[in-house]
Amino acid sequence: MKLAHLVQLSLGEDVGPGDVTTEATVPVGGVGRARVYAKEGLVVCGHEPAAEVFRQLGATWEVVVRDGQRAVPGQTIGHAAGPLRALITGERVALNFLMRLSGIATHTAATVAMFSGPSGAALRVLDTRKTTPLHRSLEKHAVRCGGAFNHRGALYDGVLIKDNHVVAAGGVTAAIHSARAAAHHLLKIECEVESIDELREALAAGADAILLDNMDDEAVVAAIIINQETPRTSGPAWIEASGNMTGPRIAGLRVLLESRGLRLDAVSMGGLIHQARWADLSMRVEAAPA
Amino acid sequence: MKLAHLVQLSLGEDVGPGDVTTEATVPVGGVGRARVYAKEGLVVCGHEPAAEVFRQLGATWEVVVRDGQRAVPGQTIGHAAGPLRALITGERVALNFLMRLSGIATHTAATVAMFSGPSGAALRVLDTRKTTPLHRSLEKHAVRCGGAFNHRGALYDGVLIKDNHVVAAGGVTAAIHSARAAAHHLLKIECEVESIDELREALAAGADAILLDNMDDEAVVAAIIINQETPRTSGPAWIEASGNMTGPRIAGLRVLLESRGLRLDAVSMGGLIHQARWADLSMRVEAAPA
Amino acid sequence: MKLAHLVQLSLGEDVGPGDVTTEATVPVGGVGRARVYAKEGLVVCGHEPAAEVFRQLGATWEVVVRDGQRAVPGQTIGHAAGPLRALITGERVALNFLMRLSGIATHTAATVAMFSGPSGAALRVLDTRKTTPLHRSLEKHAVRCGGAFNHRGALYDGVLIKDNHVVAAGGVTAAIHSARAAAHHLLKIECEVESIDELREALAAGADAILLDNMDDEAVVAAIIINQETPRTSGPAWIEASGNMTGPRIAGLRVLLESRGLRLDAVSMGGLIHQARWADLSMRVEAAPA
Amino acid sequence: MKLAHLVQLSLGEDVGPGDVTTEATVPVGGVGRARVYAKEGLVVCGHEPAAEVFRQLGATWEVVVRDGQRAVPGQTIGHAAGPLRALITGERVALNFLMRLSGIATHTAATVAMFSGPSGAALRVLDTRKTTPLHRSLEKHAVRCGGAFNHRGALYDGVLIKDNHVVAAGGVTAAIHSARAAAHHLLKIECEVESIDELREALAAGADAILLDNMDDEAVVAAIIINQETPRTSGPAWIEASGNMTGPRIAGLRVLLESRGLRLDAVSMGGLIHQARWADLSMRVEAAPA
């Protein structure tokens, strides 16, 4: 869904046939400017949808603090300017985008901070497909603004074999072979494994990437070592750990891996998005622009 | 936006031109059943969009624990049945709806519980227009499932004069008169006030409802008394308090009001929705249906 | 439905894949101007859709006699200018909007004139939901151009309990209580009554507004008096009379009410719209613009 | 625009996010039946959109008096059956279609009756493109139900050269030749003429059909005779008279032509549609269906 379409539908949802209050109380010809400011410390995200909201209503949007930067309480992050009616009618939808996305960026930044040491060798944290329907690309952008990374975008641009696929295909090997035969050659095959045995089977079957599902630290370490030691023409698989991942857990895992000289390619956390609350932002209409 | 359209776009976002993994690994003719269960205690919400997801993919959905009811960890809340491919492809989108909405219902229920005494005379709590774009009617339904109530739906079905309108109209009285003249006779006029002076002006100008914005408990009490004592042909206004409302604050306010024998019509809290996290639910494919 | 969308579909209906005649006979590069003029006395209405028609075809529209003003036979009410092909292809759709809407405005003005005395104390006349599908907001605008007022816009922005609702709910009291419980606090509850008994019941149940359905003058007078004399915290209900309302009937009713010193809040008439014929307007292409 | 789409948008216009009153007062599970009946004598038209309205809401529609047949006051013309909520929510939109279209059919029938003698040799009356935007095919169907006939459907399925085209093309002959060269071979070329000179020019240029614009009876007679007497390989042109046509005018013209033994192919009247008022129909919910 294109951003312009998403915003058009969002304005349709809130404004619909008309903003009765604004049409009744705000004179038609009035123009003005409004500032949007942080009411708490946050990482800013959401300028694109906010700008689109005001653009569709005939106003403009100017960025002050860019996506991915921090704002302190009271700091202005952007200005809207144009017809007063547009500013007031668009306020809520614009803020709903900005507050949600800044909330995700802020929560992601706080999570990443828990395990990013001074050595700079932080673990790569990925999001998942646990995203709000129709807001995925915005939320994935917010994750990047917060300092984490994106997993595949959707079911059509990556192959990830999960437990239900394995059962349906009749085993890990069968599933990997079927996927390799069906997918075009530019898609890697990732396979979720729940045990060391499944890991060995997936490596033997030619998986390009492995998702270690809900394994404890010890098992993760064992898996990394096995992967390194399994001889394959295509080299070791790419390895990702997932399930019950939190900031503190990752911080501990990172120390453990560093002490053993091991490398994990990524961890993935749905919570970057689904445990985030909205950040607090507000809009205030100011004097008319000069 | 109709639910069917929302779900269609949501499947488009996640599935798009095709679920590569499932098409490669799950046989075309397979049928089965999947159970969706709670992984923590929660108030269930979201059966309608979940059912629509599976319906659009050619499967069916059966409700076990209804919207608004509680589920304990491990409890099945619904079953999907039909083509295996449909179950597996639809899993994520269906869960994304269920987890978000159950999260809001659960958070709302917890908030309401903080100030609902044995006397049963709890304060009425309303949501606001701080909702996720395109998910408003679902989120407002989740709020009801959690035991709270809905404010107006959108800008087109209620008149609420806020500070920016007052400034643009040239004062509280002018804004209320303009709104009364422009709105059809079945819409009440609510006006936000930030001081006792504004309250008196709004009551004199004929406001049907008053929103007390960011007032402390004392000011709320004063406002309620003034409203009762102001003689008007149409009787006292309906009064709502808003701004910085939390469960504990409301619990205290409720005790204070009861001790004074006063009645507040409602409080409104955006946080019912924007401070909620997703509830944890999971899906597991089971044997084929009999 | 946004005006731009309505006009886009309307041009699709008439022009579709192409205006064969114009494409064959009018040179591509030609530009010109066309005047639209009244062929009879009328109240003008419809500039917005006419302008949108020409805008979508790449031409412009200039208003001469504004919406709500009168035009005499022969008087120019607007000019279109731009590519000759656009002027000629858009002529019919633009006129179809202008002629319909001017017809409604003219008919409404004539109706209102029947009972608007020199004292200026005319009765407020409202339209109804008897409007042409997809043309409602335009037709309601035409009603205002003709000097009358609008009832609620649609089923979603006002509560009006009619006879079928009363039957389904199990009585007037039950219906009003159900509506009050379900509707948000900014919506008033109007109830249609067909007898004085129903009126008393509706007032006692807390209806904010009353629609007197098909009552004769005597009954209307009685209803007004009862409403005034019924003690309610919220004061008297707002009262509207409807059913078989015509200009002459309203003129008589107005005299009767004035002689008794009584006040009726409104009468509603579907006929403002559904008894109107199109006004006669024509377009003539003139010389190319300077 | 497909009927299903037109009805979907029409329900969107009236119901939008929800019928507040019906949802509040009518129990979810109730089913019933409603009869729609004539409140005055009329020619019925509009069953298709009415049926589609109820179908989209989950109810059904049964035709009693078919499109094109007459109904007397009080006569039932159709029944809706199904969920009570669907019947009540759909009532207004269904009636808005039925009342408009029956009004056109009734007005057309009355107009045609003015000049249809016992000899059965009535003149053929055509509609025009003066139709309500997005309702054209329904209105043209209503015209047929009333006993008249349809002109071309739109700009894309017929060639009709009007005065503005003639001016732009540089004369009648040039316009007809351009149209013949550009249009595919299955489209005839009709040319509007305002004088006998233009008629002769159009016949010589090979027009397949002629529209006599605003000519008086004498001129019409002269035109018919000239057309008959002009030798052309393709025979005489098809002739249509238009402009200021009313029932009485046509009745007189018909007598005149019969007395002279002359034949006019058609007259066209925009007024069949734009001078029609809505017919009066009503719906009443009855007991639940057996």
Add this chain to the structure above:
Amino acid sequence: MKLAHLVQLSLGEDVGPGDVTTEATVPVGGVGRARVYAKEGLVVCGHEPAAEVFRQLGATWEVVVRDGQRAVPGQTIGHAAGPLRALITGERVALNFLMRLSGIATHTAATVAMFSGPSGAALRVLDTRKTTPLHRSLEKHAVRCGGAFNHRGALYDGVLIKDNHVVAAGGVTAAIHSARAAAHHLLKIECEVESIDELREALAAGADAILLDNMDDEAVVAAIIINQETPRTSGPAWIEASGNMTGPRIAGLRVLLESRGLRLDAVSMGGLIHQARWADLSMRVEAAPA
């Protein structure tokens, strides 16, 4: 389907949520110019969709060799200019339109060349409704660019009675009479005939045009003569031959008819479109524009 909509969907098909490669490798701010050139001799066609592709991506398109003109190998036919990302992302879709349409124009021109003699009295060649779904108007434009002509556009703007219609209607005469009664007066009636007997019947029934289906040269000659010799008020019918028409066949037929002094109005060939291959064009990004 409007061109803008077709192109929007086409970009959606190829670009969808994003051009991963270009977004990763091409800097955001870069601008440039690209030339599109012929890699073989061809008749150019497709500038309109190519321009629309680049316009929708924020770039511009300049025509060098116009639609319908010839280009030699290596010759530049147009330039795109604007953001580098837009040029590279839009390349494939723009070329897919240009290569397909130029292929049809080139194939049509080659076909027409086979039977267009120095006398200039070539037979008129028409396309058919055998076109690529959603590309019809573009393909019909390509046919004109190649020097041939268009038959009717679609099922709604021309009447052509084929064998299946004749069977369903109960004979040629019945089918023609039904069509004449139902179609508005500006549509001619064409009837397909498979024998001389059917031809005579169609002429007697008043067909305006005749399609000779799969007749050999001798039968075509006979049909033309019969048509000329059949006395009808409306003169001879318009005659078209179709079925197994190829360039060489038409060349021979043309010589035969000329030698007999006979005239055939048209031949129709689906192969103008469905036997065409794509022409070879390529795009190369050049230095940034001055």
Add this chain to the structure above:
Amino acid sequence: MKLAHLVQLSLGEDVGPGDVTTEATVPVGGVGRARVYAKEGLVVCGHEPAAEVFRQLGATWEVVVRDGQRAVPGQTIGHAAGPLRALITGERVALNFLMRLSGIATHTAATVAMFSGPSGAALRVLDTRKTTPLHRSLEKHAVRCGGAFNHRGALYDGVLIKDNHVVAAGGVTAAIHSARAAAHHLLKIECEVESIDELREALAAGADAILLDNMDDEAVVAAIIINQETPRTSGPAWIEASGNMTGPRIAGLRVLLESRGLRLDAVSMGGLIHQARWADLSMRVEAAPA
């Protein structure tokens, strides 16, 4: 674009407001059956869109010769059954899909046959993104029906760095590194190279796959050997040859490679699709179904 939407738009293009001929000549109630048969030897493809065409018109489609199977001249490949009007109105659109797609499947099969030896060790042939706008997934399916394979689906599900990207990124190495950093971990990075030097650079930079652009047989052999001999942790790259590939060229290349004991992963050919002509199929309405 979903198939149902594509077919809906395609019917809109051809049928639009109505099939004038069929509505006039085919009785409303008639039902029947039609067979679609091959008029030449072909590989069948297109049952899905054909079935959807008839389904949307209210008829059904039964497959006789499945997609990917061969049909001999005269052989029935499917039957449509249902309302006669639906069969006749849908014929052209259904055949337009079937003829185009069977043409591609047949051409692909013939191409593949040129180099598929009895040893069964044929080269893998891929299509490209040179497809008809909005028909890509159907055409790619046709390619598979003809025995070849698919490259990536679109710009969003695979990374392929081409010459223009290399220039914009500032070199092969920079482009590959940028792509690896930006793409999620499940997408492989393919890079087009035009020389052996570029090949070495791409291998060193970590390309997962290599496209040899327009190299002669000798260069292809050299590239394969270099790839095998370059030591990389991730093993040799996947190699594809493209540019000026024809059946005979591939046949020769295959023999050469086999003689040298070398393996090429794939060749890609846009011509599988853009050099295909339509296959010849016809529909005949038969007696009504029993």
